[in-house]
Amino acid sequence: MRIVKLCLLFPLLYSCVSSKAYEHLKNEKNKLKVERGSLTKQLQDLETVKNALENDLEKSKSKVKILSVENANQEQDIVALKRNLKALEESHKFLDQNRSSAIVSITRKNKALLQMIEKKEQALRAESIRLEKLNKEISIGEKKINDLKVLLNKRENEMSRLKKSLSDALLSYKDKGLSIEQKSGKLYVSMENKLLFKSGSWDIEVAGRSAIVKLGKVLARSPNISILIEGHTDNVAYIGKKKGINGNWDLSTKRAVEVVKILEKNKDISLKNLTAAGRSEYDPVASNESPEGKAKNRRIEIIIAPNIDKILSLVE
Template sequence: MIKKISTLALTLMLCASCVSKKLYTELEDKNANLKMENRSLSDELEQLSKSNNRLNNDLEQLQSAYEKAVAERDKLQTDYKAAESNLANLKASYKALEENSSAAIAANSQKNRELLAQLEAKEQALAAENARLETLKKELENRSQRVAELENVIAAKDANMRKLKNAISKALTNFEGKGLTVEQRNGKVYVSMENKLLFESGSWYVGAQGKQAVKQLGSVLADNPEIAILIEGHTDNVPYKGNAQLSGNWDLSTKRATAIVNILRENPSINPENLTAAGRGEYAPIATNETAEGRAKNRRIEVILTPKLDEISKLLNEI
């Protein structure tokens, strides 16, 4: 009887090992895909920022061209008035000379014709310049409107992210001083939780206090469906010597990030399509690994919240 029970236990252990290996492989593939998607989103955000700078430069160039065109128009108007004055003087001279000399009259007539031709040419040039100035003005107005719309959208998203950051800080007030920080930078909100709040050493099982913090964070994220949620796992540089199923710190950080994703997925109001889990291992430290305090800060989970950029992309395509 004891022999049968031992055989059954051995069989169950072998089956569990196979399932864990399969799960690990799936998570590893998913992690690679999600990291590529994260890099793509970061590149897109950087590209949008460059486009915004380029549009501002274009706007300045258009403004300069507009001011130059105004100056040229004013010069043409001055020349036009001077030509009119010369014409009036020549007409007066023509009237005086008309009584004295037919030759002088003929010469003045030729001059009058030349001046009239010059005046007509200047009128045409002034009309063309006014038309060009009006076109530049309309283009400047259109570009200014698009840039203003883009800036308003960006400002609105920044305001929404500030509101989100404040809501998260309020929801997680009970965890202040326990290895949790919330900050906003580069248009994103970063929620950092040290491992002492979430995991035991070498484990990816989330404790009761950590699970409560993640669920309270999830209650805020559920009210913000337009936010992309990236969960990054980080470790220190001490080689991992725990579970033989893991190859090292990178695997451990990935499993920890996935554990946080699984807790957030328990909230049915959070769209799984908004969630991304990624392991960074020891390669993105925020403190030195030479001290125990620094290593503790490096062992963390970072939840990075990014606004979706569909509306900004649409405005850029319209410009």
């Protein structure tokens, strides 16, 4: 405003004032121009600062908004933490109150568990002892079984050798009703009546007596055997007139005894190894419906078995 007034007054003053005054005024004018430029520059700078401050203010508002949200979240977290802390404090308090009873319960359970473990260990030791004893018994049993197998094989071989000796000695009688069979560890020497006896008689014929004597010589070489002589008949009832005979039982027994009498004359045969028995008609080897079958059933059967005392001792 001051500058404007000076400009209006300048023509008037130019005519009234001296050149010195004019120069002074001119200088003042220039100073004012300079001052105006400086003020304009300051105003521009202030405007720039204002804009920068306004931008900073907006940024600060945004940060404040974000911080407000974060602060709210943190407050919620604090509330949750306080709630958890309270729950922990209550749990700790509960544990403190119940710790003694819990310790007693755990101690009781541990004691019961230890007792159970001790019982299991005792049972295990007892079972180990039992198994050890059982293994020893099994070993002993296996040895006995092996010994029994060896003994049975030995007896079987002895019976096989004896069968061969008997077959060789009695070869000439095989077509006269004599047969030898080995089964179940025993020898069965069967002699039909046509080789030994006449019908209804127990007197041994010459050929039969010779066969029994030869058989006895072979048996005498095997002292550790038992000799069972069995008499057998067919199913025809005995009707003989000889005294002391009452039916097929008596006849079959009497014929077996007559064979024993011939064998006992061999002094090398132990009498304790001899047994006589009558089976009558009740152990047939063929049907009694035909003459041929009846002839086979009328027989003397000599059953030769090894001494089984050792075998029985092993089995026991």
